[in-house]
Amino acid sequence: RVKSAVELKKEETITPLEIKDDMQGNMKEVMFQKTKELEHWMAEQNETEEPISVKENIDTILDNMQGRYSSRDLSLSLIETSRQAGITYVVYPKKKKMKLKKGLRLSKLTLVYDELSKPPKTLKRSESHGILPGQKKFLLKVPLYERLLRCPSLPLCLNFDKFAQSKGKIPENSGPQTWALDLFSKPKQKKTTPRETVVKISVHEDLSERVKKTPKIELSDSLESGLPPAVIRHYESEVEILTEEINSKKKYPAFLYCRRGALYRKLGKFQSAMNDLQEAILLEPLFLNAYWHRHFIYLFQGRINEALDDLNYINKYNKNNAEAYFSRAEIFRGKKDSTLAILNYTQAIKCKPMDADMYFRRGEMYEIENKVLAIDDFSKCIFYDPRRTDALFKRGMFYYENENWIAAEEDFTALLNIDPQNSQARTYRGRVYFKRHFYKQATQDLSIAIHLDPNNWLALYYRACLFRKSNPLRALQDYSVSALINDGYENLSCFLHRGILYANLKLWLLAICDFEAVISLERTIILAYINIGLIYLLHLDNYIEATWYFSEAIRLDPMYIQSYICRAEAYHKLHKLKKAVRELSCAIHLQPDGIQLYIIRGQYLLRMKCYDLAKFTIYQVAEMTKGLIELSPIQQALIYSFCENHDKAIQVLDGITSNKPEVTMYALLAKAQMKAKRNKEAMRMFKKALDIFSHSDKGRNAIAASSDCLYHLGLCYMEEGNLQLAFDSFTKAVKADPDFAEGFYQRGLCKVKLHKDSSILDFNRAITLDPKHYQAYLSRVAYYGLKGRYSKAILSCNEAIKIYPQSVRAYIYRGVLKYYNKTYKLAITDLTTAINMDKNSYIAFYNRALCYTKINELQMALTDYGIVLLLDAGETVTLNAFINRGLIYTELEQFSFALEDFKQAALISKTNVSLCQATAICCHRNKEFEEAVNFFTWAVKIDPCFLDAYIGRGNSYMEYGHDEAIKQAQKDFLKALHFNPVCTKARICLGYNLQAQGKFQKAWNHFTIAIEVDPKSYLAYEGRAVVSLQMGDNFAAIQDINAAIKINTRAEFLTNRGVIHEFMGQQQNAMRDYQAAISLNPTYSLAYFNAGNIYFHHRQFSQASDYFSKALKFDPENECATMNRAIANTVLKRYEEAKEDFAYVVESCPFWAAVYFNRAYFYCCLKQYELAEEDLSKALSLKPNDALVYNLRAEVRGKIGLIEEAVADYNQALDLQERASVV
Template identity: 85%
Template structure:
């Protein structure tokens, strides 16, 4: 089966190569047209009118085109034209393009149906019934007639007719459809010449056998079809296999071979039909199941693929490859089942190295070191050169503290793969104490190979090694590298501070680094102690005491901290405070003699004086080595976070139990010991050992609900699906165990079963109505269940119970966002930022609130949020991009350029940043910035030539430089890359309009509107219609744009201009008012409204508009000219003369303004000045044609 699939893939690849080569050759249009004309002439000579339509289709197919070309229509002389009154039907066509005539839409002569001459003028149905033998009894005549005619009706295959109309000779090249591989007999088979010769001889024998017809030919057809398929003659193969199936419908081999041909053609459904047919009559055909599984695997249908692999395994239970393939499918969803399949694969084929590697990796990831080592060892016995297996076995040996074997494996791994930075790192860790310089060499090579975040530990350990070797500056460099990779590594800050403090005497730098460590983790006591020592070195004892007080507050039982603080207080001569501190130390060391030792220990433990409690209990165990005493001592050590000592005590208690009487109390105590030992293992991170302890505990005490609950948690961490069974058992034993309900909530939530998880939340809330966590869980689950209002109710309840629950506020803000209550979401996000939320939550809060501000078009607020987010995550290019976009929206283009540049420093291959920076440069408005923008766009296209955003921006850049043809070319390339890119069509339409090609512009804007109908595109089409002189169509487009987006001001403005030109001044004024309503900064609309109001004699409104425009645009000559006309209407000629003079100062070569000022001056009696203006106007008019 695998060889057949490989052969099909080989043939398909060769056919695709041939198709691509054929498509790359350019086809000349003229020879094709001549060929078509020749074929049409030949058809006209040998065909009559009735068969001409079918012949045209045949001719088009021969010419290799998918549309019909009709022959030139002969001119006929009409004696008399028909009158319009005699026409019965009148059709109105919409959207006729220029150059397309309406008579082309009529039915051609060749398609018209003619009545057959042999058909009688009157049809006699009774005679027809008698000629057919009559209508049977109990039969409807209508049904009988339909059945009679349907018998002779030919079956037609439905084909989608594609009509392509050539509108313009210069239209762009049609986009090619994805290849549909056709069957042929000329495919390359990839067989050797000997095998090919043998197969051809077999074909000859089978052909002879078929032609002789001595045997039943079905088998021969099937065998010949299979051989044809191997030879690459797929068309002949399909024909033979179809013939075999026709002769013998149950011949399953024919279906099997035919499905490979369907796979070659990408006819997946037909291939599946054949395979299903094979499985229908042969349930044990493993190859068919396997082929179906591979098909579903290619479709990413994991469930069906697994089902078919399972059926194949039932047929071939010892086939290792099938187990491996099913394991790969299980690996996506359930790794436990995948490991089972890999194990079976290894069982049936012990030399499957890929299965051994996968299973070993699974054991390694789950810290099952022994099994992992066994699998990697088995793999290396087969493939000793496998560097990856060597590395992981070395790491497993390292985890088991088998350092010699680990060193050997890691060294071999490095020898096999010198670029294995991980092996170098672990080998350096092994050499760090025994051979520091060898370790230093390995650390350096590892860091040289990989200096990224994954290898952060290498820099940290090398810094520590440099510090051990007293190479302080090199150590500081490595620790600073760690900080640059991850700013939250406190150990790096502390180590740098210690080096400055102890060896370099640079106390200021030391304080700064200790302060950064405290800022990152305010609970890290060592930072306070080190900063206190630094202040002591600087003789700032008051600050040193303050730091130690903070450390004591964090660790009240730290006796050494009290002693150091007492020393500092003595240096400050604060004797009373120093004495009080010493008394505190004495009280901590002095026991309460009036209480029993056990009581003393319990009191010390309750007061969190764990060390004293441990001392007391330790003395008790020396006198009473009992199970209960060791258990108490171990619990005290657990509270003191002395996990290893506690584990040792629990094991000692269990050892005592094994040698004592097994009474009920002892069994209960042993179950308690096992339970607490399991908790210790969980604290240590050894989940598997914890799981074993909890299992023993519940075996010892089957009614131990808490044991089942903790074992369920272990199963969750071990990725075992049966964890919910333990939660169920815990609830059965203790129906009030609300934590088990909440754990079950988490389990069902991870599985996506939100409704069932919500039911468990309800039960938890019934048990413990004050549980804030339960309400938050239920609110989050309802959010995922898309019942946002109910989620808000639960989260509000949680907030009322705990006003400081930033998680509840954050999730409620998400719900408000989903229901578009953006103002409420902003309020909740603001509260989250006021609370002490974690860094991750604050980062997400800033980002989400910024996105809401962007949606509300409040870009200033969004900008501040994105800036804060960028300060938290300084290496996030998306935040830099968002910040830059907000600056751009606020028309702060220089700041936008700075942030785009910052993003590019973080990621030099971030293409959107180049495009954004280029667009910001474009807004500068001078040539140098335009060229700089062009460089950015070109750099993006050099990195990714198919990036349409950059190409479109480059097109607009070239348009701004007046290079219209180059801009047009780039827009065309963008369209060829992405035929659905409406922005490219819009850009090309604009450029075509500027180049004077109105027809091409209207084509492109129509294409953009078909892809994405927006008010902007409709308005642009209206503008193009105006350039073409079609103002009626332009008005339709403007009205359509207004209907689509009633707030789009430009559509109102352009429509108002059309009304103005048609002297409909009242409507024009209304439309200009609406344009100003939605865009108050549109000075053109304000001036046009002022002119319209002047004509309508609304002088007060006109005066206000003119005043606003003059204030906004004081250097615009047109506004002064129009206001002068307004003053003339009011007969205020002096003011008019002043505005006209101002207009001439701004535009001194305008003859019209001189002429108008001459008229005004004539009216106010300035005859000489008026004559001078007339003369100047005449001179300018005479000079204009010369220019």
């Protein structure tokens, strides 16, 4: 190097020795010492039970040396090994032969485990190889350039103090320069120390029972401590000082014995430590530190109960010892007693509320049963120690599992800011980005995760999913590497997606291999069977194999319709049409409303020549779609064609052609063959017609006929998919007749399918040749509309309107285009024009109603829907009009009108369960519960497995209010649960039903089941909170309502929590919840009412009156709020307002005794005692045994001079009070 090194000599600084004495440090020391003791015991057992001969020992050492030493040190190692064995000759290792080996000896097995458990070697060289990786296979020995190269460069800064400390420090009588020269001039000594046998007990899981059983550890003073030399010297010096002080007896010896015992324990002298600690406890029984250090010795011996006794003794006299609680928690954690561990962690946290590690340890225990509480603890751990990566990862995983993507992303990001090399966090953050559709960020994170951990198969799999569409080859590479790393069940999706990718790349055999791998991992994956069958069916033409795979899929899941359809097609390919029809019949049985299934079955019946059955099938489809088919002699051929009896239709035309062999009949026959999908025969007939035309006169009619044949021939080619030949035919047609506008129009359509840029030119040419070609304009409109160029399409509509200004259809098209263009007011203008032209155009009214709905002109939309229903609209339009108008009425909360619309819609579509359900819901909201029950019953008859109908009918029964109806509701809820036991909605309704019957424990059980099925069901938490409150368990109620609020913060839940706080006597917390509910939903009247009651009880009558007024503003029918406001106004001497409120409540609830009692008090305040006496008499007639009413009436009668009656009332009140006290 050119530059000199930095200054080697620095001022000596004495750094103080820092020694930690915390609970976890002590536990680590104890466990280390215990491990060393067990290793020593294992070594002794091996030496006594399995003595190894000298020859075997040499063989063992040589076998281990072959993998440990390089070839250049082999001779030296052999010499050293021979010396260790005590022989004078060298024993070379034998060559290994392939033969049956006996099981490994215990000593050899421990050496193997020792080697395997060592950490990997860190790469320390900084130079590249001088050879390419591909050249290694040609080398038989390790050359020089492949050996380990050390970095020749010096570090940026030489730390001479650290180097000197590692060499034992500089002596005081020598200088740094002299010491360094002496150090480097000394000759290096050869290491001859035999390699120690290290046994790790944690890896011997397959040894005998002798090894598995933990031995009884005896205390000794010869155990290795594992402390640094400086610390050991410091401890030994302290022990000497303490020993001198104990011998001198100048200080109280209990403290000295305790300190020396603690130091002995750290030095590994457990017997001396135990003696000193016992002596300290004997001298001072309340010296808690001695018990603390003794419990570590008990833990070393495995005497858990004695250790717990010491900790209990410490906690008995010191309730705030956090370390003792923490140690107890760790002991119970080791015993897998999570409850006691959590309790002790909690006590420790109370003593040290800012210790992050305690929160984390308690969170780990909470993870076993209650992850919500665990996350709370992890959050507190992060709050007190933001750099706790383990807590951040656990909380991020919780959010990830609960699909809280934003919170999970924040936690993983915070973790990566602390530890950017964490591959697992990178992987999960990438998955979070994947879920949030941030594909670029997901790709970056997954790529970094793979770079950090090349064996991260999960990151490779998700990155492949990201590349599946954009870069299939790269995705294929990632899938393959992921499958190579992990080919087990947990990576099953990798094989499945790679198979799909191979199928997209048309690598059929590779795709089949992957799908078969999926089946070998999980034999119930139906998708793999279906995909293999489709490959054999559609691409490899192996129909028998395809049939077998489809049959396996049906065997695994007999309800999967796609399997039957695919197997039917396979049978069709094998010409087994009967089996194909049978498969489709099974599919129709599973899906009776699948019209396409009927059509396919009709086609198969046609090929079987079962014309009647085929015709019946087509008629059945027509009936399903409300189509009408009429037979007539003239339309016989068309009917045959409609029924796909093309042979019969062609036969009829053949007869006509044989009787009348004209060119036009050949063309007609060709067109019939086109309709029969016999395009090749049709093309042959058209060519025959063209050949006839070529030999005929070339007149104008012949040219037109030739152009027509070429035009239809082009249509045949289009049907066959030969777009280029079709394009050529249309070109010939327009060349034969350059004024053939329809030919240009069809050629334009053909160009569109060929993706040619000049397609629009043919449309324009057609319009130029025939400016009144209405279909051409509309086709151009459709072309621009499909391209999403609505403005261009509107311009074409404008041209069509110019040609034919009275075209209602053009105005409707333009209005619909403007609707899609989101110019709703302009669309309304066009549709209004169409309506003015044709007052009976229900299509225009219907679309204009849609536009009015979009601009929120709901009344105008209702008017248009009403007109549509008055006109003779089709059944589909009428049905949609009823449904849309009902939805508008529902949005306007006019449920009576919505009910009538839904009723009419249900009568039109009598098999639509959704309409029946909507009708029943409207009946329920209109409090027409019997009608609601009828419609729900109708829905059940249509679909006996429709769960919502059972649940809705049960809720309607609940509103009846009597016991029989409640039992009937219970039956409906149970039936819904019978069909789907995991239906949380039915389970919650059943819980409320049982609550109404007073069966609180059963209701609580069902709410609990609902929570277990769906942990995010806030309604289940709310229901269980209400039941717990009724059962008197306020703490459980507050926990459940808190859980519901965490899932979904709603004003109703906050109000309920306020009520629970009131039952617990925490009115301040209750008021806080009510205020939060009001801020969340300012129109929620119940929160105002409950808050007003709290103000009322605190005699804040003005605020109470204001809150009662707000409650009545949003719920005018709340009689309780009205009466409470009347009482508050009475106290505030607002007598007129109070009088109005009492009058309203008496009118609304004439049989409520409390109203008359409170109004009597109001009259007393006004000194209108006669009226007060009347109200009190009325109250007693409604509630005869109320002592309070008798007492107040006695006072009133006394004031109006009715002394005897007053005395009688007083006596009656006293009698009632005595009876109440006796009861």
